[in-house]
Amino acid sequence: MTDSPTYLVGVLVVSILLLIFLINWRTKLHPFLALSVTSLFAAVAAGLPLADIPENLVDGAGGTLGETGLVVFLGAMLGRLLADSGAVGRIADLVVEHSSPRTAPWVMTGVAFLIGMPMFFEVGLVVLMPVIYAVALRLDVAAGRPKTWYLRILIPAVAALSCLHGMLPPHPGPTIAVNGLDANIGLTIGLGLICAVPAVVLSGPVYAHFIAPRIRLEPSDDLVRQYAGTTPDEAEKQQDASGDGASALATVRKRVGADSGNELSPVPTWLAFVCVLVPVVLMLFETLVDLVAPDSVLKTPAALVGQPVIAMLAGVLFAGTVLAWSSRMTGGDVKKSFGSSLGSVAGVALIIAGGGMFNEVLKTSDINDALVDVISGWDMNYILLGWIIGLVLSFCTGSATVGIVSATGILAPLVAGMAPAYISLVVIGIGSGSVGLNWVNHAGFWFVKESFGMTLGQATKTHMTVQTLVSIFGLLMALLLSVFV
Template sequence: MTGHTWTLLIILAAAIAALITLINSRLRFHPFIALMAVSVGVALAAGQPVEKIAESLETGAGGILGDVGVTLAFGAMLGRLLSASGATDRIARLIVDRASTRSLPWYVAGAAFVIGIPMFFEIGLIVLLPLIFSVAQRLERTHKINGSPYVYLAAPAIGALATLHGMVAPHPGPLVAVEGLHANLGMSIAVGLVCAIPTIIIAGPVYGRWIAPRLDVRPDPELIARFTGNGSPSNGIASDGDPSIASPSDGAPQISGEHDSLRTSAETDAPQGPRENTVRTGWALAAVLVPVVLMLLRTIAELVYDESSQVRHVLAFTGEPVIAMFAGFLFALFALGYRSGLSPDAIRSSLTDSLKAVAGILLIIAGGGAFNQVLEDSGIGQAVESAASGMHINVIVLGWLLALLLSFSTGSATVGIVAATGILAALAQGGGSLHTSLLVVAIGAGSVGLNYVNHAGFWLVKESFGMTLGQATKSHTAIQTIVSVCGLLMALLLSTLA
C-alpha cells in the first residue's frame, strides 16, 4: 500500500473515534449531527475539493433517503395499522392460546417472528408485553415451570424481534445495507430468513429454557395489572426504549439516540388491555406478509423469466421496496384499518404519529448516507479495499466486527450498520449476489450484539420486567449477543456455497 493509502486509513480510524466520542461524550451529540460533522471533517482531511463537499453530503443523504426513507415511512404506518386494529394481538393470541407449557416458548417465538417482520424491536416488544404477562401469570399460578415464567417467555420474544430487526429486510437497518452494498433485495431477504430461523431457536427458546431457572424475575404487580387489562401502562415504560425509563437509583444514562424519537409511537401502541376486534386472522397475516412476498417474487421472476418477459417486468415493479411496502400499507389500510371499526380521523391521527416516531431514524440514515458518500468520493473506500485485499481478511467477519464495535460504542444499531456499510461498500461491489447478501446479514447481526447500558432497548427490557442490571445483562444482553454470533456463524456457513 502507498503512503497516501495509509493516510486515508488513518483518517478513517480518526473519523470512527471522533464519531464515538461525539455521541458518547458529555456533549451527547445526536447521531445525525455527529455523522454530518464527521463527514465534513473527513472530506476536508482527505483533501476533497471544498466546492464538492456539500454536493457529496446532499447526494449521499438524498440518495439513501430516496431508496430507504419512503419505504421506512410506509413500514412505520403499516406497523401502526397492525397494532391499532388489534391485528398483532390477534396473531399473537392465535399462535399462543393452544400451546402446551413446554411448547409455549416456541409459539411465543413464532408470534414474535410474524409481528417482528414490519415492526421495530421496541415497538414489537411493547405490543407483545400484554401477551407475555398474561401467559406468564397463568404459568406462575400453576407452577408448571422451574424458574421465572417471565424470562421463560420473554427470551424467545427478544430473540426473534432482535434477529428480524438486525438481519432481515425490509427493516431499515438491513435495507440500508442492501442499498449501500448493491445487494439483491430478494436474495437478502431469503438468506436473512434462512439465517434467522436457527438463530431464533438458539437465542430464544433454547437459551430461555436454560436461563429462566437461574433468574428470579417478576415485573412490578401494578405494571402487570395495567398491561393485562386494568389500566394503561405508565409513561415510564411506554417510552419505547427511551433510557430515561430507568429509575434514578439504577444509574441509567440519559442517552440521546435513534430510539428517542419512537417515544410517541410506543405510547400510542402500548396496549390498553385486551380489546375486542373484528379483524380476521387471515387478513392480519396477509397484511404482514404482502410486502415480503412481493419482494421475494421479484427475485424469483429475475431467476426464472428472461428480460423480455412481461411477467418479469410486472413482478420487478411490484417487488421494488417502495412499491411493495406501499401495496402492503394500502392492503392493511382497507383490510384492517377501516374494517376494524376505527374512525377515519383516528386512523389518520395514528398514522401521523407513526411518521413522527421514525423521524429520528430517518435523520440517522441520512447522516449515514452522507458519511458513506464522503468515504467514496474521498477515496477512503478504495483504501479500505486495498488494505483488506492485502491482509486477506474475510469480508463477512470484518463487516460483522465493524458493525458490532460501532454499535456497542455508539449505542445505536443503525449507526453501526450505516457506518460499516459505507466502509465496506467498495469491497462488496466485486462479490456475487449470495456473498453480498451474506455480508448484509453479517453487518446486521453485528449491529445487535453486546446490547448493553448505552442501548435504549436494554433499559426497556430491564424496566419492563423489573430486572436488576445483572439480570438484564444475563438475559437481554446475552440473548442479543447470541443472536449476533449465531448470525455470523450462519453467514459464514452459507458463504461456503458462494
C-alpha cells in the same frame, strides 16, 4: 499527503474514533449530529474542496434517505395500523388461547417472528408487551408462581425481533446495507430467513430454557397491572375461583388493539397474518421470478412490486383498506394511526441521513479506494470483516443503525462485482454484528430492563446475552452458507 492510502485510512480511523467519542461523550450528542460533525471533519481532513463539501453532504443525506427513508416510514405506518386495528390483538388471542407450558415459548417465537417482519425492534416489543405479560402471567400462576415464565416468554420475543431488525429488509439497517452494497433484496431476504431461523431458535426458546430457572424474575405489581390489567395475586385468586385463570386475561384482550374510542369488530386471525406478510411476499416474488422464469412476461411487473418502497406501499394500502373494513375503523381512525406512527421513527430517519453523509464523504474523498488498497492484502473473509465492524461500532456508539451504515460504506467498494449471493451474505454478516453486545448505551437495553423491573445484572444475562447469541449464530450461518455460494 492526502493522496496517500495510509493517510486516508488514518483519516477513516480517526473519524470513527471521533464518532464514538461524540456519541459517548458526557454531552451524549445525538447520532445524527455526531455523524454530521464526523462527516464534515473527514471531508476537510481528506482534502475535499471546501466549496464542494456542503453539496456532498446534502447529496449523501438525500440519496440515502430517499432510498431507505420511505421504507422506514411506510413500515412504521403498517406496524401502527396493525396494532390500532386489533390485528395484533387477534394474533395475541392465538397465543393466549392455545399456549401450554411446553409450546408457549415456541409459539411466542413464531408470533414475534411474524410481527417483527414489518416492525422495528422497539415498536414490535411495545406491541407484543401485553401478549408477553398475559401469557407469562397465566403460565406463572398456573405453575405456582416459580417466577421463571416471564423470561421464558420474553427471551424468544427479544431473539426474534432483534434478529429480524438486524438481518432482514425492510428494516432500516438491512435495507441500508442492501442499497449500499447493491445487493439483491429478495435473495437477501431468502438467505436471511435461512440464517435467522436457527439463530432465533438457539438464542430464543433454547437459551430461555437454560437461563430462566437461574434468574427468578417477577415484575412489580404495577408493571403487571399496566400491561396485563391485573396483578399476580389477583390472577391467582381468579384462577382459584374459575379453575382455569381465563378471567385474569379478560382485561388484556380488551387492551390489545385499538384505542380509538370506537367499538371495533374483531379482525379475522388469518387476515391479520396476511397483512403482516404482504410486503415480504411481494419482495420475494421478484427473486422467485428471476430464478424460475427470468424471461417471462412476469419479469417487469415482478421487478416493480419487488422494490421495497412499492412493496411496503402496497402493504400499507392493502392493510389500510382491509383492516379498516374488517374492524370498522373510520377514515379518521386510520389517518390518526398513520400520523401517530411517524414520530417514533423520525430519529431513525435522521441517523440514516447522517450515515448517508458519511458514506458520501468516504466515496468522494477516495477513502474507500484507499481502504481497498490497504485491506486487499488482508486474508479475511468479508462476511467476518463486516460482522466485526458492525459489532464494534454498534457497541461503541449505542446504535445498530450507525454500525450498519459505517460498515456498509467501508465494505461497498470491497465487494463490488462479487456474486450476488455472497454480497447478500455480507449484508447479513453486517446486520448480525450490529445487534450484538447491545448493552447500557443502547436504548433497547434500558427499555427491556425497565419494562420488566430487572436489575442491571439480570438485563445483561438476558437481553444483552440474547442479542449477542443472535449475532454469533447469524454470523456462523452466513459463513456456513458462503461455502456453498
